[in-house]
Amino acid sequence: MTREEKFMHEAISLSRLGMGQNAGGPFGCIVVKDNQIVGRGNNCVTSHNDPTAHAEVMAIRDACKNLNSFQLDDCEIFTSCEPCPMCLGAIYWARPKAIYYANTREDAARIGFDDSMIYDEMSKPMHIRKIPIIHMNKEEAMKVFEEWIDKTDKTDY
């Protein structure tokens, strides 16, 4: 077994464990740094009443807490299924060095998780999306962005 296979096996084991505990859907994820597991997560959407509690989000939050950082520099993400748009976005904000996945978004769709639909919506023009999205009050909001630019004690990220 390669190191990657070993770590993916851990992520898949978490997906089975969470499912067995009725935590949520059959998805698991680990974060690895310097060949050590620094974060673990499994889907907890239905048990936590939290639609953001996907395996990747849980694992990223766990790793960031353990590493005391809001970045996952030099980390690798092993996830039992291709990340949905929310999780892929979370991964990009966390900035790990690589992502490994096993099941695909099409596999997820076949068992009832509609990641593919959300990927399709992302790239559609706003006016034809399933959830209406309306632009308003830009002038008031822009003032806060201007205040951010002028702020001298901010933490950039």
Place this chain on the structure above:
Amino acid sequence: MTREEKFMHEAISLSRLGMGQNAGGPFGCIVVKDNQIVGRGNNCVTSHNDPTAHAEVMAIRDACKNLNSFQLDDCEIFTSCEPCPMCLGAIYWARPKAIYYANTREDAARIGFDDSMIYDEMSKPMHIRKIPIIHMNKEEAMKVFEEWIDKTDKTDY
């Protein structure tokens, strides 16, 4: 002031408040149901060491906790800036009825938040993305999906 302007003003006020408290970036969001605010959030990435702690994710988690549900049926989201891909994904999973936003992804990019880059990455073929993404071990992971299909006591969502 329309009801929408009133609610957007609340979201923008939260963006300014969080910035002033050095919680994180200048972003605020509220969730509204039946004309009542049921969830609030502002960006807490740097103060919580959590790259997923965007205003929308915080507000969705708060609303779901308050409503004791993993769905935001009949809710409206008011966010001071166009949701990034992570947050738009979170919103789709939460299934509200509408989204209102003020600043745009281009405005966010101009003050240093690279939402646009992540949107671009989402639609690229995997092999040319900035973060390498590698497919492996599908056979082992697929067994867990098959177990999910056969599971008789699962909570679908």
